[in-house]
Amino acid sequence: MLPQHRSAGYWGSLGRSLAAPSAAAPPAPLWVPAGCQGAQGRFAYKLLHDLFANYTSALRPVEDTERALNVTLQVTLSQIIDMDERNQVLTTYLWVRQAWLDAHLAWDKDTYGGIDSIRIPSSYVWRPDIILYNNADDRFGGSMETNVVLRSDGLIMWDSPAITKSSCKVDVSYFPFDGQRCRLTFGSWTYNGNQIDLHNRLDTADLTDFVENVEWEVLGMPATRNVITYGCCSEPYPDVTYTLLLRRRASFYVFNLLLPCIMVSFLAPLGFYLPADSGEKVSxxxxxxxxxxxxxxxxxxxxxxxxxVPLIGKYYIATMTMITASTALTIFIMNIHHCGPGARPVPPWARRLILHHMARLCCVYEVGESCKSPQRVLGERADGGDAVGLGESPGEGEVGAEARGCPRDRCLCHHDGLLRNVGYIAGCFRRHRAAQRRTGEWKKVAKVMDRFFMWVFFLMVFLMSVLVLGQSA
Structure with missing residues (x-):
């Protein structure tokens, strides 16, 4: 897209100044000699010579030096080249239009063949030293040396493209669902408000020729005029500040950073579902x-x-804390699962709370049972086992009966040594069964705790994900 002065108005003024004859003069006949057709060119050359014969571009072009020169500024945003969040630098491509009235460059267009405007290099005329105050470019480059449009009433319009690097305070609290407010402040570096009165032409920047950015969406670019008195000087300095309102397009970060984190987070509670004998829970x-x-x-x-800290960073830290806690709990539960034969019996409160209430809540049952089958009374197995365990073994009972029924003088079973050996074997068998029963109860306690913490951590992951998405909205 071309700037405004290069559209229809540009070609109209160019035709009037260089091709069309004066409005007061009649059209030239076809039989006019060819040398007369270059009269407009000679008028333009004479105009340029007369205007700059005694002109200097070093002084402010005003008749009264006590009066301020009005300068209007208009910015067109063409493209956002880069947004460096880490270094907090915004790189943009702008079209900067400045207009002011030069009292020394006015002419009577009738005297110069009806020439209403000319285009000359910008170095020929005085230019206001308007720069970007918050420039972050190490080379500190200014605008491109383009031509200026000089009208017969002395009005000068200077359109120049510029690639600017401005400092922008980046707030990443809600990254990747954040929005930024970047300010571009333009003002004169040496002329104060009593010498140059800077105004914005419109209340907002021109966004009609903006090229859409793949990462940022432009919501607007309002302009405000400020008059500031700095500590170095007592005179006021006016400036025009354009506030670029940006909103990040979060689709890239959602699919590449947020969703993988959510999916990995849901793997952490599944570590409680792994069997303790697999050896992969902590891994x-x-x-x-x-x-x-x-x-x-x-x-x-x-x-x-x-x-x-950005929002996604908070989510990562919360998830990592949760996974660290789950790994620590897994180690604790595996210690309970691998209790040896010398472990103490399960306390009565743990038997009631874990093996009865929590097991029913988490649907943890013995082999062959399910959530739909009726639950056995907890004390049944323990009482029955104790009855079998505390009583004599079948072999011991038979041997004892045989010993009681066998006459002492007819059978050798009554020998005291044999009875002691059989009693020792029966005691070992009872102690082994009691140790197995205690180990099985502790394993069931560990299994119930695994299932309980699995559902607790699933709920925590779900709530954290909902909170992150809710804050982003």
């Missing part, structure tokens, strides 16, 4: 923790080192 938690650490480093590399 799964550590692997998920390392994966989230990699995602956290990717986010940290692109964010500025500020105190405000």
């Amino acid at each position: 799964l938690g550590v692997t998920v923790l390392l994966a989230l650490t990699v995602f956290q480093l990717l986010v940290a590399e692109s964010m500025p080192p500020s105190e405000s």
Whole structure:
């Protein structure tokens, strides 16, 4: 797209100044000699010579030096080239239009063949030293040296493209669902408000020729005029500040950073579902923790080192804390699962709370049972087992009966040594069964705790994901 002065108005003025004859003079006949057709060119050359014969571009072009020169500024945003969040630098491509009235460059267009406007290099005329105050470019380059449009009444319009790098305070608290407000402040560097009175032509920047950016959506670019008195000087300095309102397009970050984190987070509670004898429960938690650490480093590399933690960073930290807690609980539960034969019996309160209420809540039953089958009374197995365990073994009972029924003088079973050996074997068998029963109860306690914490952590992951999406909305 071309600037405004290069559209229909440009060609109209160019035709009037260089091709069309004066409005007061009749059209030239076809039989006029060819040398007379260059009269407009000679008028333009004479005009340029007369205007700049005693002109200097070093002084402010006003008749009264006590009066301020009015300068209007208009900015057209063409493209957002880059937004460096880490260094907090915004790179944009702008068209800057400045207009002012030069009292020394006015002429009577009838005297010069009806020439109403000319285009000359901008270095020929005086130009206001309007720069970008918050420039962040190390080379500090200004606008391109383009021509200016000089009208017969002394009005000068200077349109120049410029690639600017401006400092922008980046707030990443809601990254990747954040919005930014970047300010571009234009003002004169040496002329104060008593010498140059700077105004914005419109209340907003021109966005009609803006090229859409793949990462940022432009919501607007309002303009405001400010008059500031700096500490160095007592005179006021006017400036025009354009506030670029941006909103990040979050689709890229959602699919590449947020969704993988959510899916990895849902793997952490499944570590409680793994059988304790598999040996992979702790390995799964550590692997998920390392994966989230990699995602956290990717986010940290692109964010500025500020105190405000981005929203996705908070989600990563909360998820990593949850996975660390789940890994620690897994180690604790595995210690309960692998209780040896010398473990103490399950306390009565744990038997009631865990093996009765929590087991029914989490649907943890013995082999062959399910949520639909009637639950056996907890004390039944223990009482029955104790009855069998505390009583004599079948072999011992038969041997004892045989010993009681066998006459002492006819059978050798009554020997005291044999009875002691049989009693020792029966006692070992009873102790082994009691140790197995205690180990099985502790394993069931560990299984119930695994299932309970699995559902608790699933709920925590779901709530954290909903909170992140809710804050982004």
